[in-house]
Structures are given as structure tokens and as C-alpha cells.
Amino acid sequence: MSGKFVLAQISDTHVRADDSGEAARKLRCALKQARQYQADVILLTGDLVNDERPEEYAALKHALADPPAPLFLMPGNHDDRDLIRRTFPEHDYLPREGFLSYAIEHFPIRVVALDQIVPGETHGLLTPPQADWLDRTLSAGPDRPTLLALHHPPFLTHDVLFDRIGLLDAGLLAPVVAKHRQVMRVICGHHHRVAIGQIAHAPVIVAPSTSWVYGLALSDEQPIAPVTPEQTGWMLHVWTESGGFASHFMGI
Template sequence: MLIAQISDPHVRPEGELYQGLVDSNRMFFEALQHLKGLDRRPDLLLLTGDLVDEGRPQEYAMVRRLLAGLDFPYLVIPGNHDRREQFREAFADHAYLPREGPQHFCHDEQPVRIVGLDSCVPGLHHGDIDPDGLTWLRRTFEQDTAKPTIVMLHHPPFMSGIPYMDKYRYLDPTPLESVLRSFTNIELILSGHVHRVMFKRWAGTMVCSCPSSTTEIALQMRSDAAPMSYIGPPACLLHWWDEAHGIVTHLSHIGTFAGPYPFA
């Protein structure tokens, strides 16, 4: 099974640029075209939040317009730049999403079970899941303790070392970690938010954050570092799962590069 992941496209209304500088809509379109052009068609696409920049209906209309060309299914969770009610309305035809409250879900129709968690706190930028959400998560895992499972949430549940992003991380991941450590069939936890690739061993499994299809947040670790970003190179992640060998994650750069050449 090939599972693609795109995160943080920050789509804008038609004709508007992200931060007044970046054509995030074009870059998201190019990311989707990149997936469609792979030599193996993805079985599923996971979008790990910040689909839009301001949570405006016009932005969600543009997201749906861009996604309409896909010929494989996709699952969505919100990020801190999404607005829960507008998000819910925009994806009202996605039956796996709850009709009220946080957008937690379980997609169990393929060889790998996907559990989506809504780690957003309305009106704020940091991440959290309330006790009711954690109870739902435990009960969901208990329904099948053997099937390979991927968890997706927007906020990485650890410190990145980038001070201006760590202010808005998942602030208290200990209760979530307690739930996850109770189960041994969690293959990966996938996140976005930091616009960078990061890996961390956590809660008995691996957390993997996806780069943005739009901008890369600068890797600065000084405590007084000012927020900065770069344009490109954009990338997505490809998670290849095989029953005999488990899961392997590949970084896939989006764009045109020299080659291919006849050597490996």
C-alpha cells in the first residue's frame, strides 16, 4: 500500500498569494500533479492540516477545486490555520468526519487503518486533545489491537528546537503518549505544522513530520531567533507499507531536476 502525505499547503482565494509573496495554490496543484505522475499510483493521500491560510470559505472552495482532479481517495484533518466549522462545511461530503465537535475519525477500509486526530484548539495556535478525545482514541484502538495503524495529527507532540515554532507545539503530550504506549500496532504518527521533515522516537513508535508544499520554515535554534521561512524546495512524503516488511517513508521532492541518468 502506498500512502502519500501532503501538509500545510496554505491555500488562498483565487488570485491571492500566501503572505503576499508565494503562489501557494499553484504549488499545491503542482504537488498533486507530482503524486499523479508517480510510477505507482498512491492508494491514499493524507492531508495533515493547514489546508488553507485563514479559514475563509473562498479558500476552502479553492482547495476542493484543486483536489477535484485526484483519481485516488484522500483524508483530511484540520490545522491551526483552518477553522473547524468552515472546515466541516467544506468537507461535508466526507462521511468519515464527525458532524460536530473535534474532527477525530477512524478510516478502516484498507490494509492500514488510519486514525485522524484533531489537535487544534479553536482560536489558538498550539495543539491539544481533551480527555473526551483521548477516551475516544483509546476505545478506537481497542477495537482492533493487531491491525497496522497510522495516526495523523497536525501538531508534532515534541519540541523541534525552533523557538518560534515550539511556542505553538502540542504543549502537553503526556496524556496522549500514555494512550499510545498501550498499543503495539501503531506503525507511524504523522504530523505537519513545522513545514519541515523531522523524525522522533516517541510513545513506542515513530513520529514523522511532513514538509509544506509551499514554504520551509527556517532551521534556527537560537532562543532569540526571529521567525523566517524560505521558498522551496517543496516536498511530500510517501509511506510504503508491505505486509511482510512493514512501513518505509520516502521524502519526495516536487519539481523538475536534472536526470534521470543510467546509474544507481
């Protein structure tokens, strides 16, 4: 590592078994770009597949073969925790049961992944036990620059649809983040478009989808979640000890 730490955040890949490999092709394209940028870590922030089907996870696994850096997976609302565990048994950082929340300790940046999906629901939910888990986990590394990842944006985007299907009880998050000044970034996906928010002192970055982009609807008069021709992509987060973080949209 050169002093720079590069995390490639790839989100909402929505791999299907029957789309002639289009989602998988875009995922492979993002991985190829991450290789060119010498990513140190690849983090997939949920909606790995489209319909929670085993054959989709098989297609995902095929697309993720030979990643350019250590690869970490998180679930989104289109995912099934047990199918992720079963398809990727070698991913031994994933808890064997319950939520797929974990901390990655062996890089200059500590990455804390918070699973807040609700099986069968489109929205996410943060519960007091999960907020406690996060508080305890962050308390274990108070001096380590930390990036917190989840799937659903934990702030109001003012999009008519995505605030309805966002993170319920997100208000539990701000007091926890506020306690832990080492949280330098919060990153998420779900919205299929880039957006910036804030939780306590920490900027929140919503990554785009590699597969498609949703338009923004600030009122009911505007089309709700239309698929637009905007550019798909992923997010490159680069950090140095002296310069902190910068986050870049990388178009596919």
C-alpha cells in the same frame, strides 16, 4: 492494490484565494506526483488554507477536484472545522459536529486521524477526553497496522518558536501509544520542515509544507521561523506486510 500500500501525506498547503494560485499550484503538483506513484490514499494533515476564509476553501476544493485516490482531510491551526464540513459535505467520514477525528477502516493500514486544534490558537492541545477517544479507537483494531495522524508534532522539536506553539499536554499521548503496539507511525505537519521524533515505540514523522519551508532556530540568537529557500514537498509513506513502513520526502 499490488501488495504495496502507498499513503500520500500532503500538509500545510495554506491555499489562499489571492496568491495567483501559487499554493494551489503546488498542491496540484503534489497530487500529480502522488498519481504517478499510484497512491492508494491522500491524507491532508491540516492548514488546508491560510486564513480560514470561505473563498479559500472554495479554491482548495477546486484544487482538489479529481484526486488520484480517496482523499481525507484534517484540520490544522489555520482551519475552521465548520467551513471544512460545509465545503466538503460529501466527505461523510467527517463527524457532523465537534472534533474532526475519525478512523479510516477499509485499507490494509488503519489510519486514525486525531483533531487536536484549538480554535483561535496557534498551538494544539491534547485533553484527557481526546486521549480517551484515541485509546478507545485504537482498542477497536489491536491487530491492524495503524498510522496515527495529527497536525501538531507531539514531541519537542527544540525549535524556539515551534515548541511554544506545539502540542500542549502532549505527554498524554505517549502512554496511549505505548499501550497500542499496532501504531507503527505517527505523522504530523505544522512545522513546515521535515523532522523525526519518537513517541513510545513509534517513530514520528513531521511532513514538510507544500507551500514554504521555515528555518530552524535552536536559540534566540538565530532567526525565528525565517522562510528559507529549502525545497517544499510532501511525504510518501509506503508499506508492505513483509517490509513494514518506509517514509520518503518528495520534493516539489
